[in-house]
Amino acid sequence: MQEKLERRSFIFTLALVSIAFALMLQPFFIAIFWACAVALIFYPLYVYLCNRFPKWPNLCALLTLILCIVVVVIPVLLVASSFISEVANLYQNVQSGKVNLGAKVEEVRAAFPGINAALERVGMNFDGLKESLLGGLMSIGSLIAKNALALGQNTLNFFVSLGLMLYLTFFLIRDGSSLVDLLIRALPLGDEREKLLLAKFAEVTRATIKGNLVVAVTQGTLGGIIFWVLGLPAPLLWGVVMTVLSLLPAVGAAIIWFPAALYLYATGDMIKATVLMLYGVLVISLVDNILRPILVGRDTKLPDYMVLFSTVGGLMLFGISGFAIGPLLAALFMAFWQIFMREFLGDTGTLSPPQTAQLPNTKANTGSPDREG
Template sequence: MHEKLERRSFILALLLVTLAFTLLLKPFFTPIFWACAIALIFFPVYRYLIGRFPRWPNLMALLTLLLCIVLVVIPVLAVASSFINQAATFYQKIQSGQIDLSQQIEQVRNAFPGINAALERTGLDLEQVKQRLLGGLMNAGSFLAKNALALGQNTLNFFVMLGLMTYLTFFLLRDGEKLVDLLIRALPLGDEREHLLLAKFAEVTRATIKGNLVVAVTQGTLGGLIFWILGLPAPLLWGVLMTLLSLLPAIGAALIWFPAAIYLYAIGDIVKASILMLFGFVVISLVDNLLRPILVGRDTKLPDYIVLFSTVGGLMMFGISGFAIGPLLAALFMAFWEIFMREFVSTSGGAAT
């Protein structure tokens, strides 16, 4: 009896200490998550290097980390800096009146009277729709400008988090296999289940991040390139926005290039509008339809609608990191239920004994 009480007391204390430690690490959730994700993606590179030079694990982990910084971190920082500058400039032009969104919306309305008729048939007030659209665009611009200012003011905090991420990534690359073995020994779920869940975690993380990012960057690059070729303003800004929106399956970059093509039609620039519309449907959309099922859906074994809802939900809960965390949680949810159905429910539908 005394031994059982001691055991329960220890388990309770263990849970409390674990909870306290988790809360302690909560401010560092984002760098920890991305350190784990980057380590998973670049671990095959480290494994290849350590296979060639097994006596120098620290040097091989450092070389892998430097490769990650050159291929991922530096390009992302460069594009993000240019994007923030163009977003702030674009918002300032709207505020100063150099760009008149109200006039541009009026041009679209006048060029497409069918839109007016359709809205009137549905009982919508055209002026109210216009004001809401303008308000939404201004709020989006204000959000971008404020976040750009906040990012500038919190540059030190950003680089501290970046430093913590790279620091942790080094140790996860070097000691990752040992940490996984330790985790499997510690978790009381059964070794076979733990191997399955950790394998699913690694599989979905690699597929989601690599697949979604490849699709998003490809679509954003193509979109920004066609904007630049057609001489449209701020091609980098719109290219980055298309990259971010491309993280949403089935919606994506069309939220930018399609309205831009409609506006070009409205102002009478038929050639540019037709080129943009054709390029958007044939090239940009084709990238999403071809690459996403290959790079994301096939590896995650998730239906497209699950990927869509989990991505949107992840973005709402976790910010930009949610495009990876959302599908990951969905995949783990399905993996847990798969294990439960296989091991605890009999084929006849009754509970297994």
């Protein structure tokens, strides 16, 4: 009886200490997540270097981290800084009247007179729609401008978080394998389940960041280049916006380049409009179909509706990092439920349509995991 009471008391205290520790780390959750993600992506390079120089693991980890900084961190900081500058300038021009959004919308209505009739058929008014659209754009611009100002005021906090992320990334790269083994021994979920869930975490994180992000950056870069070639305003700004939108299935970069092409048609610039339309359809839109299967793989892809909702929800809940955290949580949610269905209900089916992600077959291991709590 005494031993049972001591055991329960210890577990209760362990839970309290763990919760307190998690709350203490809560301000750094995003930095910790990105450290794990970057370590996962660059770990194969570390393994390659260790095979070449097995006596210097610290040096191999440091070289891997330096490459990560050069390839990822520095370019992202440069683009983010230019993007914030362009957003602030555009918002100021709109507020000062140098850019008249209302006049541009009126140009579109004059070029496509059938818009009024089409909207009236569905019970909408063009003037009301224009006011709502302009109000929404001004609200978004104001929000971005305020966030840009806040980012400038919190530069020290940002670089502290970045430094902590890179510091943790070094140790995760160097000691990642031993840390995973420790995590498997510590968690009371059963070794086979833990290996499956950790494998799913690694798979989805790599697919989302390495695959989807590369596709999005490629589409955004191509979009920004064509905007620059055609002489359209703020090509860097719209290129970054297209990059973000390309993370969303079913919508993507076409939300930007298609209305831009229609506007060029409306203003009578037929050549530029046709070039942009053809380029968008034949180049930007095809990138997803060509690169995503190569970089992500059809067997690791979540259903498009799940990606859409989890990405949007992740962006709303976690900010820009949500494009990776959202799909990861969705994949873990599906993995947990599929393990539950297989091991506790005896259901060998899948939560996903046949063409989407299939979890590895754990049927052989479901009878008696290494530990059951």
